[in-house]
Amino acid sequence: MQRILKLNSIPEQSIISKDFGRIDYCDSFKVTIRTDNSIDSILTIIFRTPTWVDYLVLVRNFVVKIFGLKTESNKNIKVANYYPVGAKAVYFTVIDRNDNEIVMAEDDLHLYFRTSVMVDRKRTHSIIYLTTLVRFHSIWGRIYFLPVKPFHRIIIKSIMKQLLKN
Template sequence: MAALVHAVATPVRTDLHPFICESHFFDSWQLVLPATEQQPAMFYLLKMLGNSPAWVDSLMTLRNKAVQLVGLKDLSVMSAISLEKAPSDYQIGDRVGIFTLISQTPSEVIVGDNDKHLEVRISFLKEMKNEQMVLTITTAVKNHNWLGRCYMWFVKPFHRVIAPATLKRLILTS
């Protein structure tokens, strides 16, 4: 039986490619969606953020306390999102939880965050692949300075656990 969530090559169709070309880190994780799923990509972003595991929020709280010591911003926690707003109500530039909405189509949403040490972009791409509907989350990070490189050295191992764990909850919380 195939893994529920697995690492994949960056999708060819993502609009994130220009950013990835300048990135210092990127990865992609994929989940097969139920065959009947008809929701836009924004639905999955909102659902993933709103259903983040408590341990991820605890790690974010710890992260926020630690980075304030070096002057970085407190991002809050992943699950701090209003689920009352419909996916179609979001406009470019709106905050979507801890991220800012950069682009949105029914099949792909790109969100991100900028700080003095790095830029983050995350794509949620929903597409047909091998006759299955799949959702691929691609994260890309561009470091601006030594602080960004240091930050990513600490964050990367956690990211590689958090990204698939939060993606997996999309199916487990249905």
């Protein structure tokens, strides 16, 4: 059976940490699948979140709006065949990309984060990586991330499982 593996570091060939600076939180997961889909298509599959995640986002948005943090509606989702730098890739803004990786980011009052989807193509299979980096702007970023972190990990594993199903 194929599994989702948590890595201890950023994949060596990843461009996600370029010019990032201090990293306060990092996680990276990988899964091995058979696919010839483009990196853009893989990203779209990964970020098709389950309904229960959409409800969590609604609750999060309701709570953080009180504190003046950014909120996103599921109605604002942008799906495309190609995500150029500067465009929204499903939820987040693309800040860098190449043929094998798309790096997205968002900056808010409390923290700055990046997430990337990367593919390492082999002869018989592909390894898909999903990596997240976070830098806290203040103590409020750390406080915000305390309850978010366990949900983040559950959500990441859930969306990576979608790749195994496709």
